[in-house]
Amino acid sequence: MTTATEATERVGPTSKAARPHPIRDLVIKRSLIGILTLVLVSILIFAATQTLPGNAASAVLLNTATPQRLHALEVQLGLTRPAVEQYWTWLTGVLHGNFGKSLANGQPVSTLIGGRILNSLVLVVLAGAIGTLIGVGLGVLAAARRDSVFDHVLSVTSLGVTALPEFVVAVVLVIFFAAVVIHWFPAVSVFAPGTPPWSNPRELVLPVATLVIVVVPYVFRMMRASMIDALESDYVQMAQLKGVPKWRVLLFHALPNAIAPTIQVIGLTFLYLAGGVVVVEYLFNYPGLGQALVGAVSDRDIPQIQAIVLVLAAFYIAVNILTDVIALAVSPRRRLPRS
Amino acid sequence: MTFSRRDFLKAGLAGSLAVGAGGLLSACGTGNTIKAFTTSTAGKPRYGGTLRAGLTGGSTADTLDPISAITNVDFSRIDNLYEPLIGLTPDAQPMYVLAEEVTPNAKATEWTIRVKQGITFHNGKTLTADDVIYTFQQILNPKTPGSAAAGLASVDAKAMTKLDAYTARIPCSTPFATFAEALAIPGYSDIIPVGFDLAAPAGTGPFKVKSFSPGTQSTFVRYDGYWQSGLPYLDEIVITDYSDQTSQVNALLAGQVDVVNLLSADVISEVQGEGKNILLSAGGGWNPFTMRVDTGTFSDVRIRQAMRLVVDRQQMLDLVFGGFGTVGNDLFGIWAPEYDHSLPQRHQDIDQARSLLKAAGAEDLHVTLVTSDIAQGTVLAAQVFAQQASQAGVTVNVEDVTVDEFYGTNYLKWQFAQDYWFYNFYLPQVSLATLPTASFNETHWDNSRYNSLYAQAIATTDTSLSIELAHEMQQIEYNEGGYIIPFFPPVIDGFGANVGGLVPSKSGLSLGAYDFKNVWLS
Numbered sequence: 001m002t003t004a005t006e007a008t009e010r011v012g013p014t015s016k017a018a019r020p021h022p023i024r025d026l027v028i029k030r031s032l033i034g035i036l037t038l039v040l041v042s043i044l045i046f047a048a049t050q051t052l053p054g055n056a057a058s059a060v061l062l063n064t065a066t067p068q069r070l071h072a073l074e075v076q077l078g079l080t081r082p083a084v085e086q087y088w089t090w091l092t093g094v095l096h097g098n099f100g101k102s103l104a105n106g107q108p109v110s111t112l113i114g115g116r117i118l119n120s121l122v123l124v125v126l127a128g129a130i131g132t133l134i135g136v137g138l139g140v141l142a143a144a145r146r147d148s149v150f151d152h153v154l155s156v157t158s159l160g161v162t163a164l165p166e167f168v169v170a171v172v173l174v175i176f177f178a179a180v181v182i183h184w185f186p187a188v189s190v191f192a193p194g195t196p197p198w199s200n201p202r203e204l205v206l207p208v209a210t211l212v213i214v215v216v217p218y219v220f221r222m223m224r225a226s227m228i229d230a231l232e233s234d235y236v237q238m239a240q241l242k243g244v245p246k247w248r249v250l251l252f253h254a255l256p257n258a259i260a261p262t263i264q265v266i267g268l269t270f271l272y273l274a275g276g277v278v279v280v281e282y283l284f285n286y287p288g289l290g291q292a293l294v295g296a297v298s299d300r301d302i303p304q305i306q307a308i309v310l311v312l313a314a315f316y317i318a319v320n321i322l323t324d325v326i327a328l329a330v331s332p333r334r335r336l337p338r339s
Numbered sequence: 340m341t342f343s344r345r346d347f348l349k350a351g352l353a354g355s356l357a358v359g360a361g362g363l364l365s366a367c368g369t370g371n372t373i374k375a376f377t378t379s380t381a382g383k384p385r386y387g388g389t390l391r392a393g394l395t396g397g398s399t400a401d402t403l404d405p406i407s408a409i410t411n412v413d414f415s416r417i418d419n420l421y422e423p424l425i426g427l428t429p430d431a432q433p434m435y436v437l438a439e440e441v442t443p444n445a446k447a448t449e450w451t452i453r454v455k456q457g458i459t460f461h462n463g464k465t466l467t468a469d470d471v472i473y474t475f476q477q478i479l480n481p482k483t484p485g486s487a488a489a490g491l492a493s494v495d496a497k498a499m500t501k502l503d504a505y506t507a508r509i510p511c512s513t514p515f516a517t518f519a520e521a522l523a524i525p526g527y528s529d530i531i532p533v534g535f536d537l538a539a540p541a542g543t544g545p546f547k548v549k550s551f552s553p554g555t556q557s558t559f560v561r562y563d564g565y566w567q568s569g570l571p572y573l574d575e576i577v578i579t580d581y582s583d584q585t586s587q588v589n590a591l592l593a594g595q596v597d598v599v600n601l602l603s604a605d606v607i608s609e610v611q612g613e614g615k616n617i618l619l620s621a622g623g624g625w626n627p628f629t630m631r632v633d634t635g636t637f638s639d640v641r642i643r644q645a646m647r648l649v650v651d652r653q654q655m656l657d658l659v660f661g662g663f664g665t666v667g668n669d670l671f672g673i674w675a676p677e678y679d680h681s682l683p684q685r686h687q688d689i690d691q692a693r694s695l696l697k698a699a700g701a702e703d704l705h706v707t708l709v710t711s712d713i714a715q716g717t718v719l720a721a722q723v724f725a726q727q728a729s730q731a732g733v734t735v736n737v738e739d740v741t742v743d744e745f746y747g748t749n750y751l752k753w754q755f756a757q758d759y760w761f762y763n764f765y766l767p768q769v770s771l772a773t774l775p776t777a778s779f780n781e782t783h784w785d786n787s788r789y790n791s792l793y794a795q796a797i798a799t800t801d802t803s804l805s806i807e808l809a810h811e812m813q814q815i816e817y818n819e820g821g822y823i824i825p826f827f828p829p830v831i832d833g834f835g836a837n838v839g840g841l842v843p844s845k846s847g848l849s850l851g852a853y854d855f856k857n858v859w860l861s
Contacts, residue, residue: 055743058744187593187595188587190595299399
């Protein structure tokens, strides 16, 4: 008894502290690295904007940029101060929740991009969710009917679509569904500032469809491949031999094991979407972050560039962490400590 | 879709041919058949409705401040919110707007401005001489000089006085016979009320602001107290910023917008093929090549003349603007009364160019041309120039830089570059571009005979004398100047069949200089 108690006392506290909690540890560690990454990104972007010739003042004044007007505006915008000082002012502002004012129009950056973050997020989440559902569904079906006509058609089509850049897909959709052949949907997605995107569902159709068409093949092919692996495994054959109905085998035996690698691809899909919206927003004139970024870069509007890049980088980091967490959650064996 | 000659004739009979410059606009020589450019098929003026405009050229730097507005799209809003003392007719001639009379003294050193009575701003204030004085003080504020400051530099802002409620006296530090013309540059000298607040912008214009988000969308509503009776027709204007022509044209074809601006020539047939109309204007704006005459290669006048002779102007228009637009003769101010149409049209002459280069000892000339996407077609025009110059053995290295670099610290210092200007009258343009004191003397032109001719022209109120002086100035520029002005670009806009009242404007601004008060929807 005594030895047993001693043993528990000796081992107890250390084992409690060392009890593996991989998800919590991962979130904490990756968040800290993420914050450091954000700071580095902001320094890089700031340095990059400093080394380019020209500045926000010349971008605003254009052909009225006499040396006097240029200088007056540079002073007004604080561009004549040392670069390190400008960065420090910006950084301390951000730490106080103040992203500064646009150099182009003097409005607070937060009000300029606040609504746009929502607009882009709606686009990304809708396209990601719909694309994932379609991709996973088609992947499961194709794997279940492997080597059928259905499977071959899907595989070849997805390979073909993969080769199409989003601007081609968008142009084709616009020609067919908006501008020339049939006028079902708006060709451009313009809605009044301040109205949420879901109050304009028609405006969302073509941009979301473009992104869905671009991302579905990746999810589909990954899902199909890992589903085929799962269907060839011993436990699936065992289940089939036991006489489990085919749909049950697919959904409850094969799918849970096949989904883990697909989750990584879905995560990558969301990451791609965060960048892919730039092109689609530009083409559809959709008032999102990507369109704002294009404009801010040509205006050399550093506070706005910084804020948008930070939002996109934070999204990247968050999606990465989330993907790993979900992948861990669905594959229990990877949660065990390695010995 | 293609059009036969019969379609062309039918369209020509059905709609009135409303090409702004009459015979000056040449249809393109590439064999395309293009439908007639109709103004409106929309019948008689009708009240009400919302005009939806899809405009490119804006950014988050868009502003409603008439003092600092610069871009074409800024003017689409500014010109409907505010009004100038003197404006331009569609033919680019001056006309009184808010002013009842603007008169100089005999030496043109003092101007008297009387404004019309009974005009109110959107905030309820009545327009008086105080507002005129206040506006000029804002434009000429040395700390935040306005877009018009350079052109009004002669105005002595400290000595302006009010003679009575509606009359102001504007003294000038040097003779300034072109004051009235300088006021007519669209969008630069609009009148704002005393104590103007950009957060609640008030003008006298036909429309007032309802909402404005830079680079995105803005809404304007009818001003019921507008002084011109019966106008405007529209209840509302919604201006949406477009990032490029593709989405803009798609929106027009899909019926999401009623009017679009600044199209390129290659979408004309697509727009017309889908039942929409094209508004073609012979703009007086100009996109010159600028050669520095003071230092370097181009200080030799023979080399400058050779560069002017290598340009095939019609070919450049064909390639850059589908053959629309007006051929230039290295002179600016094409619609001004002073413009000298008697100088022979310069044509491409490779032999002459080669012999000039040989005489200058520059047979194997290498030059760098700095270009940027500053206006429609500038980069393409630079490439065409390089191609044409190679015929005379000149190697032109085209360096394409970003817009903000182009207008950065090297602006006005480039050896060989381009620029763009909206239409201006001849002498006011000289004061901005070709005098040693000019703010935008990008060619560093400083010719003593020319300067003294200008000094005489600016000091006389005798129109025929100033035209005579201006002709001699143009003769000097034609023979020695630093500008290559191959063309005056066309302005190509699109509009739906339901839009009436659009008239081509020679100002170089789109959509009839954005004169939306005269526009109606059927």
